[in-house]
Amino acid sequence: MAKDNKTNAMRILDKMKISYERNSYECDEFIDGIHIADMLGQPYERSFKTIVTQGGPDAYYVFVLPVDKEIDLKKAARVSGQKRLSLIPVKEVNKVTGYIRGGCTPVGMKKKYPTFVHESASAFDKIIISGGRIGEQLFIKPEDLLTASGAVYADVVKIL
Helix, strand or coil: CCCCCCCHHHHHHHHCCCCCEEEECCCCCCCCHHHHHHHHCCCHHHEEEEEEEEEECCEEEEEEEECCCCECHHHHHHHHCCCCCEECCHHHHHHHHCCCCCCCCCCCCCCCCCEEEEHHHHHCCCEEEECCCCCEEEEECHHHHHHHHCCEEECCECCC
16 A cells, blocks of 8 residues: 655645645755746746744744745734744744744644735635645645635735
């Protein structure tokens, strides 16, 4: 019998009966989302990354935004109801989320954290997010992502 090579995120989506398309690609180490999109010929505006922030001890917030955008921590703090937020150190990503850097996805983290998806996602029939490990992507309807992660839309990107 073949070993199930699905990630936790995929198993959760399957259990919730949420459809997605899986895309696997060769990659052995962290490469940022812009380079992955370039490598796979994917548009930046449909390719989303997951950013984890902290507002205080054990107060974590998750933000999903296009790979070519930067999080505006002031906007993010406002939508999360915090005075201020900071990015969590890379070495804490696995401890907080259960995922590793480059494979972090808002679906199926260790705990359910308040999650915000950049409002630009709503313009697409499907967006691309990490599949829960390096080398895995999910193509998912934005509304299904909101359902699976308990997220809401928000504008949290820097205007450059």
